[in-house]
Amino acid sequence: MSETIVHVRLDHGRAYPIQFSRLQTLPYLLGENGLRKGPCIIVTDTNVAALHLEAVRGTLLEAGWGGLTEIILPSGESSKSPQLLQHIHDEALGTGIDRQTPVLALGGGVIGDLAGFAAATLLRGLPLVHLPTSLIAQVDSSIGGKTGINHPLGKNLIGAFHQPKLILADLDLLQSLPELEWRSGLAEVVKHGLIADAGFAEELSVNWDSILRRDRSIIRRMIIRAAEIKADVVSEDERETSRRAILNFGHTFAHAIERVAGYGEFTHGEAVALGMRAATKVSAMLTPDLPYETIDSLLKRLPVRNSINHLDLTELIQAMYYDKKVQSGNLRLILLREIGSAYITGNVTEEQILTGWKFLLHP
Amino acid sequence: MSETIVHVRLDHGRAYPIQFSRLQTLPYLLGENGLRKGPCIIVTDTNVAALHLEAVRGTLLEAGWGGLTEIILPSGESSKSPQLLQHIHDEALGTGIDRQTPVLALGGGVIGDLAGFAAATLLRGLPLVHLPTSLIAQVDSSIGGKTGINHPLGKNLIGAFHQPKLILADLDLLQSLPELEWRSGLAEVVKHGLIADAGFAEELSVNWDSILRRDRSIIRRMIIRAAEIKADVVSEDERETSRRAILNFGHTFAHAIERVAGYGEFTHGEAVALGMRAATKVSAMLTPDLPYETIDSLLKRLPVRNSINHLDLTELIQAMYYDKKVQSGNLRLILLREIGSAYITGNVTEEQILTGWKFLLHP
Numbered sequence: 175m176s177e178t179i180v181h182v183r184l185d186h187g188r189a190y191p192i193q194f195s196r197l198q199t200l201p202y203l204l205g206e207n208g209l210r211k212g213p214c215i216i217v218t219d220t221n222v223a224a225l226h227l228e229a230v231r232g233t234l235l236e237a238g239w240g241g242l243t244e245i246i247l248p249s250g251e252s253s254k255s256p257q258l259l260q261h262i263h264d265e266a267l268g269t270g271i272d273r274q275t276p277v278l279a280l281g282g283g284v285i286g287d288l289a290g291f292a293a294a295t296l297l298r299g300l301p302l303v304h305l306p307t308s309l310i311a312q313v314d315s316s317i318g319g320k321t322g323i324n325h326p327l328g329k330n331l332i333g334a335f336h337q338p339k340l341i342l343a344d345l346d347l348l349q350s351l352p353e354l355e356w357r358s359g360l361a362e363v364v365k366h367g368l369i370a371d372a373g374f375a376e377e378l379s380v381n382w383d384s385i386l387r388r389d390r391s392i393i394r395r396m397i398i399r400a401a402e403i404k405a406d407v408v409s410e411d412e413r414e415t416s417r418r419a420i421l422n423f424g425h426t427f428a429h430a431i432e433r434v435a436g437y438g439e440f441t442h443g444e445a446v447a448l449g450m451r452a453a454t455k456v457s458a459m460l461t462p463d464l465p466y467e468t469i470d471s472l473l474k475r476l477p478v479r480n481s482i483n484h485l486d487l488t489e490l491i492q493a494m495y496y497d498k499k500v501q502s503g504n505l506r507l508i509l510l511r512e513i514g515s516a517y518i519t520g521n522v523t524e525e526q527i528l529t530g531w532k533f534l535l536h537p
Numbered sequence: 538m539s540e541t542i543v544h545v546r547l548d549h550g551r552a553y554p555i556q557f558s559r560l561q562t563l564p565y566l567l568g569e570n571g572l573r574k575g576p577c578i579i580v581t582d583t584n585v586a587a588l589h590l591e592a593v594r595g596t597l598l599e600a601g602w603g604g605l606t607e608i609i610l611p612s613g614e615s616s617k618s619p620q621l622l623q624h625i626h627d628e629a630l631g632t633g634i635d636r637q638t639p640v641l642a643l644g645g646g647v648i649g650d651l652a653g654f655a656a657a658t659l660l661r662g663l664p665l666v667h668l669p670t671s672l673i674a675q676v677d678s679s680i681g682g683k684t685g686i687n688h689p690l691g692k693n694l695i696g697a698f699h700q701p702k703l704i705l706a707d708l709d710l711l712q713s714l715p716e717l718e719w720r721s722g723l724a725e726v727v728k729h730g731l732i733a734d735a736g737f738a739e740e741l742s743v744n745w746d747s748i749l750r751r752d753r754s755i756i757r758r759m760i761i762r763a764a765e766i767k768a769d770v771v772s773e774d775e776r777e778t779s780r781r782a783i784l785n786f787g788h789t790f791a792h793a794i795e796r797v798a799g800y801g802e803f804t805h806g807e808a809v810a811l812g813m814r815a816a817t818k819v820s821a822m823l824t825p826d827l828p829y830e831t832i833d834s835l836l837k838r839l840p841v842r843n844s845i846n847h848l849d850l851t852e853l854i855q856a857m858y859y860d861k862k863v864q865s866g867n868l869r870l871i872l873l874r875e876i877g878s879a880y881i882t883g884n885v886t887e888e889q890i891l892t893g894w895k896f897l898l899h900p
Contacts, residue, residue, distance in 0.1 A: 186549035256623055267690045295658070298685060298696045299776070322661060327630045333661045334697060413662070 201237030213241030217289035219249035262292040282308035283315035290321030294336035309359025313400035318408035358443020372514030424450030430493035452530035457509040564600030576604030580652035582612035625655040645671035646678035653684030657699035672722025676763035681771035721806020735877030787813030793856035815893035
């Protein structure tokens with residue numbers, strides 16, 4: 175099987191690879207990336223453990239890795255808590271680790287964020303390896319070094335930047351992904367096209383039916399390109415001081431939807447799909463020649479729930495500003511100036527934002 | 538009053554200053570170091586708050602800083618807990634912060650470590666400013682970016698490297714330091730001389746009486762030189778991959794003493810003073826021409842408790858290896874090859890270590 179490597183370049187000449195290959199190559203890749211054979215910590219959740227943990231364990235043991243500590247957590251967003259972070263700390267420290275002991279995050283976005291933050295904070299930083307098992311993790315959340323947990327006042331408010339040594343993305347794992355998760359992940363893929371690559375957005379549109387069917391050759395190409403875009407954007411701005419914020423296209427609306435609906439009611443991808451439709455509406459108000467219909471028809475093809483008209487407008491707007499109150503500062507939005515090009519702006523009126531919301535509530 | 542700046546140089550051309558000047562220069566220095574006027578978080582403890590919080594608050598408000606959030610914690614090592622870390626997170630997030638909001642750590646080593654770790658983990662990293670109020674914090678713990686909290690299995694096992702933007706050390710604050718803290722801090726000062734600067738160690742010996750009296754001109758010179766040594770060592774090795782470990786001279790013994798006696802029974806400085814005596818004894822076994830008597834007589838002048846003969850030898854040795862079990866790997870010690878020059882070695886026999894302990898127990 176062919177292998178593809180995408181390089182994520184960081185400040186000061188540092189870099190790490192995203193390796194698209196089979197899970198069975200893990201021991202080889204750990205060695206290639208400077209990790210020495212010895213004890214290691216595997217963090218995963220119950221769902222993923224049932225599907226893939228045995229394969230990971232088997233391949234490591236066969237290659238002579240020993241002292242595996244397996245930490246299996248409940249699946250779902252609520253695991254990103256101080257309690258489960260502390261549970262990982264306790265388990266890892268209880269088994270004897272040193273600063274070279276790698277933490278392998280085997281799972282989707284939640285496991286990546288949580289295990290990544292545990293790795294960032296154990297002995298002031300252990301080497302981290304992502305083994306993303308969901309579409310969203312392979313093209314988005316495992317790339318870029320953001321780790322963290324949630325706080326009652328908002329998502330991801332406690333965390334650290336901690337770059338992995340290696341991301342190993344096995345595309346075959348995605349064939350067993352539940353349909354809703356596949357579809358949610360596609361929202362971030364489409365986002366990458368819209369903010370950074372018009373040709374890629376066009377290709378997605380053309381191949382849409384094959385993508386929904388998870389045609390292997392089509393989705394391989396799609397995932398690698400989506401990961402490349404994310405890698406390029408974070409390479410330019412490792413710690414999100416400016417440019418990197420374009421990855422939040424649709425997310426300010428999405429976070430408000432998730433909060434008002436109650437976390438877990440909408441998947442993150444569903445909320446992002448809706449948020450991008452509102453943000454595109456606002457973009458078209460500021461850029462009248464934006465090919466609005468082309469973009470919105472692509473977004474409408476994301477087969478996720480397209481209605482939020484059971485939610486309250488006032489609450490949504492409050493939630494949007496609340497997000498900003500916690501992190502003070504002004505409300506800044508990511509908008510499109512054309513397909514494949516996004517920008518950050520603080521010049522959006524409350525009325526324009528209102529129009530975006532109304533569009534979602536009464537399409 | 539004269540000002541002195543010591544620069545701590547980091548990897549990739551980054552750097553930050555240790556500024557020896559009055560607390561009143563804080564607003565000016567914040568601006569000089571790129572921190573923008575606005576809300577800020579002050580973390581301190583009850584003891585320090587009673588002495589210095591009003592001065593810090595006054596100087597900030599007068600200069601036009603507003604939205605100060607003051608977080609006052611119990612004093613003592615037990616504050617380095619997940620609970621108080623979470624308390625800082627809650628308070629800081631509850632008042633509205635963004636990624637530019639500075640965290641000011643006003644206190645000794647405990648506050649520096651705890652507030653530093655809170656700064657490292659709020660919104661994936663807030664700017665940190667150390668305002669060290671103890672001798673140990675001014676010459677040692679505030680310098681080098683180590684932050685963290687304790688875990689039931691050991692001290693500082695949870696944490697992060699998070700470099701400050703600025704350290705402002707006001708030497709006048711040390712005049713009000715309790716005697717025991719002053720004396721404990723001197724252990725780290727002496728350590729810096731022994732591991733890195735023979736001339737400085739000699740000067741300490743010559744000026745010892747003035748140092749104990751806290752003669753301003755003498756201790757000014759002493760503290761600046763001690764801070765310089767620490768800054769130089771950490772500059773060579775930001776994340777403690779090798780060279781930096783020499784700063785742990787005496788600490789492997791000291792950690793075992795602290796653990797067996799029960800945390801808080803000995804101050805850290807007292808334990809380090811004892812640990813250095815044992816490590817010097819071991820050093821002399823490996824380097825017969827080491828001027829052992831000269832070193833030990835300097836260490837004996839550290840006016841801290843010099844006896845641990847109420848502690849159990851077997852427990853001390855177990856604790857020493859336990860420390861290493863948690864962090865696996867072999868027992869490595871920092872030894873002296875001459876005054877002003879330390880090295881790291883794994884070639885110490887159990888018998889030599891036993892001799893070090895017996896020397897402390899039955900001097």
